[in-house]
Every structure is written in structure tokens, then in C-alpha cells.
Amino acid sequence: MAAVDENRLLERDARFSRIVLGHDGRPAAALELQELRPWRSADALLLPIGATLARLVVTEDFRYVKACEGPACTLLFADHTRVRARRWCSMAICGNRRSRRHIDSDSECANGTDRAAAK
Numbered sequence: 678m679a680a681v682d683e684n685r686l687l688e689r690d691a692r693f694s695r696i697v698l699g700h701d702g703r704p705a706a707a708l709e710l711q712e713l714r715p716w717r718s719a720d721a722l723l724l725p726i727g728a729t730l731a732r733l734v735v736t737e738d739f740r741y742v743k744a745c746e747g748p749a750c751t752l753l754f755a756d757h758t759r760v761r762a763r764r765w766c767s768m769a770i771c772g773n774r775r776s777r778r779h780i781d782s783d784s785e786c787a788n789g790t791d792r793a794a795a796k
């Protein structure tokens with residue numbers, strides 16, 4: 678049932694491809710296939726999201742899909758690391774916040790101060 682609904686969305690996509698020069702623009706650069714999509718209505722903004730979700734559903738091994746451990750984060754991610762130990766959607770966002778809190782709490786312990794009490 679859900680696949681039927683998803684297929685209805687995918688069928689609306691008018692995406693097409695064209696061959697272009699590679700990014701650096703040199704004549705000897707490799708050719709690339711560029712995908713384009715006409716934006717005929719606001720609903721068309723859902724089409725790339727639907728296509729990405731469809732590709733995820735048919736290609737991802739859901740044993741490796743995890744919820745981010747960031748306390749306020751609701752994102753899921755596919756853990757493709759070798760040891761399957763990834764914990765955050767993004768090290769630069771949720772992992773960094775966690776590390777920052779850990780460093781801050783360690784420095785408070787090392788200094789014997791409580792920042793909340795100092796304010």
C-alpha cells in the first residue's frame with residue numbers, strides 16, 4: 678500500500694538528464710551526466726525527497742539504521758562504519774555538542790568549580 682502511494686509520487690517526476698563537461702570546465706575533462714528537474718509547482722519540491730526515500734528503502738540494509746544519540750535530535754542515519762560504532766547523525770553537529778559538554782564538565786571537575794554557581 679505504501680509502495681503504491683510512493684510510486685504515484687515518483688510517477689509525477691519529470692526529471693531528465695543531459696551530458697555536460699566536468700566541473701573544472703577543461704576541454705579534456707571527463708563528461709558528466711547532469712540530472713535536471715523542472716519545478717512546475719510547489720508540490721514538485723517533494724519529488725527529490727520522494728526519490729531519495731525510495732532509493733533508501735530499496736537499497737539500505739535497515740539493520741544499520743540508527744537513531745542519533747543527540748538529546749534533542751530526531752534524525753536517523755545509516756551506520757556504514759567498519760565497526761558499526763557511529764553514534765551521531767553528524768559529528769560536526771550532535772557529536773561536537775556532546776564532546777563540548779563532556780569537555781566542559783571535565784574542566785569544571787578539574788578546576789573544582791561549578792559554572793552554574795559562578796554565574
Ligand SMILES: [Zn+2]
Nearest residue numbers: 745750766771
Ligand atoms: Zn543528531
